[in-house]
Amino acid sequence: MNSRNHRWLVFGFLAPGILLTFVGIVLPLLYAVYLSLFRLESFVGVPEFVGLVNYYDALTDGRFWRATYNGFIYSLATIALQVVIGILFATILNESFKGKAFIRGLVVLPYILPTVVVTLIWGWLLDGNVGLITSILHSLGLPAIDWMSSPATAMMIIIFVSTWTWTPFVTVCFLAALQTVPEDLYAAARVDGTTAIQRFFYITIPVVKPVLVVIVLMRGIWTFNKFDVTWLMTKGGPVESTEHIPVLAYVKAFTLFDIGNGAAIATLGFIMLSVLVWLYFRLFPTED
């Protein structure tokens, strides 16, 4: 397997990707970390080396910890909902019914929408004056809810919109896993007099568990760092209640004239995430 020919093959196959990764990811990453060691107001300023002061400032700033907290809430809630709803939908869609392929196509649609479109659609639906949801509430005799006004509901909305758009990924993965389970297993269980809930926990769940592990990891990384949805819907408000790490890093670097601090926050977020990923692989080792 390691003969001459193979070495060239291997090398040739890896080179473009490695090059791109180095230039496109490693270098910028190193530069961003480098920036975090300086005090810099703007990119035209003269950077002043301050070592780890930016990190110290970030770690002693309540706003950083609140952002971390918000990030965890956002990630955990979104992942949990995605998983629960995803499994539920997959289970339902696993049944046989007419138009199965068509419905499955429909269900995946939210996932392929660009984030900006998703936030615009939901902004439109939830608009307090002319949105569809508001009109529905009116016709039910309920007052218009100001979704973005209170910190709690704003976070809820962001979690909901994120869930709506990313759950299809989970649904599809679980569906695939479920389809590996032979139908007779369910039929036999039914005959044995099990309830739907029992069947769910004793047959469905064990099958999807390995997929679940991978998904939680992937979605976790993705969500923790997801900048767009929050930024486009609330910019971290109201009163920083939906502000999480990527938003805070952006705000510090690009609106508060503190690039070094922003870079430090981003790096800290990166470190936090890496630690969590490492821990995760410890708990759930995969063959990789």
Next chain:
Amino acid sequence: MQQPFGEEMQHPYAIPGDANAWPHTDAKDELARSQVRLMWRKARTYLLVIAIAIYSFLPIYWMFVSSIRPPQELFGQPSLVPKSFTLEYFNVLFELTNFPVNFMNSLIVTVLTTIITLFCAIPMAYVLTRFQIKGKSILTNIMLGAYMFPPMLLAIPLYAIFVKIHLDNTLLSLVLAHTTITLPLGVWLLGGFFKTLPFEIEQSAMIDGCTRFQAFRLVVLPLSLPGLVTVSIFSFLLSWTDYTYALMLIASDANKTIPIGLASMLGSYDIRWGEIMAGSTIITLPLLVIFVFLSRYFIKGLAAGAMKG
């Protein structure tokens, strides 16, 4: 549904409806009851399926419908089906913004990104799954790093790099930047896919006289079609919708892509929902078209990748 008792159990003295009748009458009732239960189950399934379909599709439908509704209807009492149609929002978009140019730019960048992603990811995923490479996990972890950093902080040094190699403000620089995001995902997905193909396939091809490379090209690749389609769709998606890199790397109006075009339309101050929904529809349309044709592959590839990845 099986009958618990067969025909041979009919009692000669059984009278239908008699309370003391032989068990086989209960069998008929049992059959009827279980058929009713089956109907209920089917009904429940259909109901749930419809609910899921509405939950997933109604917002998208609403976007379409809002983009062709005249203003009085748009801000008036909502209805599922519009009473009249108008193309005025689309007209405004085409008249007042650079949409056609932005569209072409987006198309060029996205198609090139997809091609280059496949070009880099396929060999990489193949080698990483078929060979033992030192530092394999380091490489994959670094690639994951692209997702763990706020894109803005990566975009700025990337811009400086492109300036140094005289590629700033070109569509190519955007293609390369997008590929850094699509590549890790592509390698991961394809890796998962290749793992589902046992090595015996190439072995038998090589026994038949192929070189390793030929085995790869003629046997492995065709079998990975669903995986390739999935990676292509993902790359298309990520590239088509990127905002941050396009913002920082493109410095002239004529080279802008759709997300940037849409954003500056939003920045202009008297924006209205009709135009916004029309713009959103335009952005979404190509994605939907592609998806309609390739959904089966997409779903298969996604699932396979997730299962083994």
Next chain:
Amino acid sequence: MREKLGEKLFSKMVSKRSFLKKAGAAAGVVGAYSVGAPFVHAQKRNVTLRFLNQETDPGTIKMLNQSFEEYKSKTGVTVIMDSVPSTDAFIKLSTSIRAGQPYDIGNLLFIGDILLLAESGNLVPMTPLIDEIGRKDFGPKVLFPSKGEIWDYPYDYNFATLYYRTDWLEKNKIGIPNTWDEVVKASRSFMVNKDGRPEHYGAVFPIASGGATNWLSFAWLWAENIKLLGNDWSVMIDSPETKPKMIKFLQFFRELYGTMPPSVPQAAYAEMLSLFATEKVGISTYSGRLIHHLERFAPTLADKYVLGAYPDMNGQNKAINHGTDSWMVVKTKNSDESMKFISWFVKEKLIDFYSTIILHYQPTRFSIYEDPRWFNHPLVKKHSKAVEFTKSLLTRTDIRIDAIDQQGPKVDVRGGKLFESFVMPEMLQSLVLRKTDPIACVEEAAAKMRKTIQKDT
């Protein structure tokens, strides 16, 4: 083995670079299929100026592109424009300078940003052009000298004024409000229910963390002669003289909020226009753009509004929130050509530029107001009362002009930080969304301000 690999990679990189260059040129051609997008580095013979523009109005962009074509046919100099929303303008400009590929001409709205660039040596002074025109021709508070030079050409004022529905005022027999209580009263009188649901609300003012709130919601404070920062950059809002006024202001705003429609927490620029035009509110605030919006979307209302300045508590003073936009020449190898272009544009094309949104781009020079091409514009004539009012702001002394980013003894980055930290909008959010007591709101805001400003002083 690893070193060898590394070596191979780097040598590959060198040859890849020339490949990239060729591919880059090819891509440049690909990217240049449309008019007006030459691949910058392919042009060595002609001069190409790169213009960062933050006026994203389509009419303005069209006009600018036409001017570039005209200039090119006259002088052979090409101008390539990059239009970005104003929030992204400074990032792009500063990044371009840092990356070594600076824009030649910039367009910013915060004086603090402009002075930052000037003080770091990245701008070419505009003083010759300004002096050629004559400093006396410029209105108040637009020229900000630093180190003896003027670094930008300010081309418009964006004064935020109040708009009232005149017919609603008449219907309720109320005059234009002069005190905070009268504002609340007028706003309340506008509220009308129909079939048990609100049909009209009173007023709309933004509270979300953004430029709109900073620009539109705080002129009440300037009317009361409140200064957020003292002459030594100390925070003043919780000082013994100012704190009671701040508390009164918050109490007033809380009342006013009760007359506003839902979705105010997300409202920004667009809602100020649309809510007034769709008759949802009778009091709104904006610069002249609102008039254009009415003309376009609600022409029946085009004669049913009146402009006013923000009153103070007791009817003694009024104020307006300040805003201005400028062009600057960046120090590049093309600076001379850039300066020539700007001079040409300012002398020949300025009024055409203004005409794209004539009532919004309020001229900064007295001579423009006297220019027939300006004052004979149909919209200027039609809305002469509004124009008179906004023009008078340049000379009258009974209406104060101030802004959040101009607090402190001089204009610099600290004012910008105060602006971008959104402490003031957050104070309003705390007040009406979290229902915090006004005293606590002021104290919270003061603490936040200190943290933001203190990092430097």
